[in-house]
Amino acid sequence: xxxxxxxxxxxxxxxxxxxxxxxxxxxxxxxxxxxxxxxxxxxxxxxxxxxxxxxxxxxxxxxxxxxxxxxxxxxxxxxxxxxxxxxxxxxxxxxxxxxxxxxxxxxxxxxxxxxxxxxxxxxxxxxxx
Amino acid sequence: xxxxxxxxxxxxxxxxxxxxxxxxxxxxxxxxxxxxxxxxxxxxxxxxxxxxxxxxxxxxxxxxxxxxxxxxxxxxxxxxxxxxxxxxxxxxxxxxxxxxxxxxxxxxxxxxxxxxxxxxxxxxxxxxxxxxxxxxxxxxxxxxxxxxxxxxxxxxxxxxxxxxxxxxxxxxxxxxxxxxxxxxxxxxxxxxxxxxxxxxxxxxxxxxxxxxxxxxxxxxxxxxxxxxxxxxxxxxxxxxxxxxxxxxxxxxxxxxxxxxxxxxxxxxxxxxxxxxxxxxxxxxxxxxxxxxxxxxxxxxxxxxx
Numbered sequence: 001x002x003x004x005x006x007x008x009x010x011x012x013x014x015x016x017x018x019x020x021x022x023x024x025x026x027x028x029x030x031x032x033x034x035x036x037x038x039x040x041x042x043x044x045x046x047x048x049x050x051x052x053x054x055x056x057x058x059x060x061x062x063x064x065x066x067x068x069x070x071x072x073x074x075x076x077x078x079x080x081x082x083x084x085x086x087x088x089x090x091x092x093x094x095x096x097x098x099x100x101x102x103x104x105x106x107x108x109x110x111x112x113x114x115x116x117x118x119x120x121x122x123x124x125x126x127x128x129x
Numbered sequence: 130x131x132x133x134x135x136x137x138x139x140x141x142x143x144x145x146x147x148x149x150x151x152x153x154x155x156x157x158x159x160x161x162x163x164x165x166x167x168x169x170x171x172x173x174x175x176x177x178x179x180x181x182x183x184x185x186x187x188x189x190x191x192x193x194x195x196x197x198x199x200x201x202x203x204x205x206x207x208x209x210x211x212x213x214x215x216x217x218x219x220x221x222x223x224x225x226x227x228x229x230x231x232x233x234x235x236x237x238x239x240x241x242x243x244x245x246x247x248x249x250x251x252x253x254x255x256x257x258x259x260x261x262x263x264x265x266x267x268x269x270x271x272x273x274x275x276x277x278x279x280x281x282x283x284x285x286x287x288x289x290x291x292x293x294x295x296x297x298x299x300x301x302x303x304x305x306x307x308x309x310x311x312x313x314x315x316x317x318x319x320x321x322x323x324x325x326x327x328x329x330x331x332x333x334x335x336x337x338x339x340x341x342x343x344x345x346x347x348x349x350x351x352x353x354x355x356x357x358x359x360x361x362x363x364x365x366x367x368x369x370x371x372x373x374x375x376x377x378x379x380x381x382x383x384x385x386x387x388x389x390x391x392x393x394x395x396x397x398x399x400x401x402x403x404x405x406x407x408x409x410x411x412x413x414x415x416x417x418x419x420x421x422x423x424x425x426x427x428x429x430x431x432x433x434x
Contacts, residue, residue, distance in 0.1 A: 007179055011277040011368055014175040029348040042187065043348040044357055068358055070183045072345075077179045079361070081277075 002036035006052055008062060008078045015062060015083055022053040023076050025069055034076050041071040047118040049086075049125040050078060061086035063126035065119050086126035094123040135411065138404035142397060149393035155219065156386035159379045162273065163309065166376035169274075170306065173368055180365040187358065188322065190344065192351035198321050198359045202297040207244040209287055209296040210234055211319070211367070213303040213374040214251035216272040221385035223304065223378050224253040226314045231302045234316060235263075246296055248286055250279075250371065272378060275371035277364070283371075284364040291320055303370040304377035312377040319366060 006023050008016040024033040026048035034041075045067040052060040067080035098120035104113035187193035212231040214224045231247075231254070238245050247265035249255055255267040266286055271279040290296045299320040305313045347354050 007175070009176040009179050011173050011176045011280075011365065013172045017175070027348050032348075040186075040345045041348070042183070042345045042354055042358075044354055068183065068354075068361065070186065072183075072186055077183060079176060079180055079183065081361075 003055055004034060004036045004038070005075045006078070007075070008050060008052070008064070008080065008083060010067075010080045010083045012082075015080075015085060016052060016060060018054070020052045020054050020076075023050065023078075024053075025050045025064065025078065027069060034071055037074050038071045038076070041069070043069050045069050045078065045080065047115070047122045049122050050080075050083070061126045061128070063089065063119075063122040065122065084123070084126070086128060089123050089127035091124065091127040094120065094127050098124050135404055135407040138400055138407060142400045142404065145393050145396050145400065149390055149397070152386045152389040152393060156383055156390055159383035159386060163376060163379040163383060166273075166372065166379050167306075170369070170372045170376060173277075173365075173372055177365045177369050180362055184322070184358065184362045187345075187355065190351075192345070192347070193355055196352075196355045196359060198291075198355075201321055205243050205297045207246060207296045208238050209246040209248060209290055209299040210238075211248045211283065211287060211299065211301045211303075211370075212250070212254050213301070213370055214249065214254040214272070215374075215378040216252040216269055218253060219385060220378050220382040221388075223312075223381035224251070224257075227302055227304060228254055228257050230314050230316060234300065234302065246290060248283065250283060250374075271371075273375055275368070275375055277368055280364050280368035280371055284360060284367050287320070288360050288363055301366075301370055303374050304381075306373040306376040306380065309380060312380055319363065 003019040003021055004023070006016060006018060006020045007014070022033055022035055024031060026032070026046045027043035028046060029043065031048075032043070045064060047063075047065045050062045050064050052062075054060070062083055062085050064078065064080040064083040066082070067078065070077045070079070098117065101113060101117035101120045104110065105117050107113075188199060193199070210231060212227055214227050218224060235245050235247070247258060247263060248268075249258060249265050250268045251272040252269045255265065255269055258265045259267075268279065268283055287296075287299045291299060298318060301315075301317050301319045303315060305315045307313055345351070
């Protein structure tokens with residue numbers, strides 16, 4: 001199957017660079033998947049899980065907390081402000097953080113808390129929870 | 130017993146030796162920090178390269194091009210200058226070169242009737258310009274280990290000034306880290322984006338882009354995306370400048386401290402020679418005094434007989 005080149009970079013480090021069959025992530029318009037030869041696209045990334053499906057089905061998950069995604073010339077470039085590989089995330093801690101964020105959101109209409117909840121949710125999902 | 134001259138020389142030798150210990154230690158510390166600073170540049174480079182590519186692609190999109198960041202001002206009435214220096218001295222000409230270049234740029238602007246808004250990073254530029262009574266927005270405390278957050282704070286100040294129309298252009302004065310042996314003070318226009326910045330980002334795609342425009346699907350709408358993307362680009366560019374400055378600072382410090390250590394070695398050699406010379410002269414003098422005394426005694430006893 002045709003593949004597309006994927007780069008996931010943050011100012012701290014280069015997290016992923018290679019070929020993939022499919023990449024999914026979430027932009028302001030909702031979840032989106034990119035296959036090979038997607039049309040030129042530029043979107044604002046929401047805190048979400050980036051799933052990179054390699055040829056043959058291997059999946060890499062990463063939590064990305066905002067940034068941009070660009071598709072151009074069969075290349076998907078994800079520029080994340082902050083991102084971490086799912087394998088590096090401590091699931092139990094991420095779940096505790098999510099519960100805390102849920103309580104904070106329930107307690108009041110705080111946009112900051114809602115953003116924190118979205119980030120916590122992305123981390124839990126990336127860690128496989 | 131050491132004479133006055135020899136004692137003075139020995140004392141100087143001690144003091145030069147202890148100075149040498151300090152400069153040598155600073156040289157080694159700087160050398161180890163260069164490696165870390167270079168790693169930080171290497172780690173940030175993919176992000177910045179990709180960011181440049183995206184912005185370059187955007188520069189080819191008809192919607193993107195409309196953003197003020199891409200538009201050259203018809204006339205410049207107020208310009209911002211961001212000068213990147215270190216928090217600490219003892220780094221050779223590192224700080225003074227940046228400050229001198231900044232001063233020259235300020236003079237150029239002001240003689241052309243352009244007001245200058247100054248933004249500085251590093252204590253050295255802060256104290257220099259404060260002493261001369263020039264108002265500047267200063268950031269300090271991160272010159273050796275700049276993080277993305279620091280670049281963000283600086284970017285926020287210049288972006289606000291640009292968006293509110295306080296300045297028409299933003300220039301960056303920083304030291305490029307070309308290699309261990311070569312760093313160069315560079316002045317570069319950051320905002321608005323220069324055409325060549327846009328072109329250089331797409332170099333490798335040039336053949337495919339012969340048409341010059343790409344039409345994107347935007348999500349959300351183009352204006353909002355450009356609004357968010359371009360500030361991130363400014364942050365990325367500032368991050369690189371800060372990181373390169375940090376590496377250059379350490380390289381300059383290492384070189385300065387190596388020169389100081391070498392100089393201390395030369396000085397020690399000369400001083401040791403002088404001290405030995407003084408000691409020898411003293412011994413010679415003592416011997417000739419003894420011989421002279423003995424001869425005088427011998428002469429005296431000979432005549433008395």
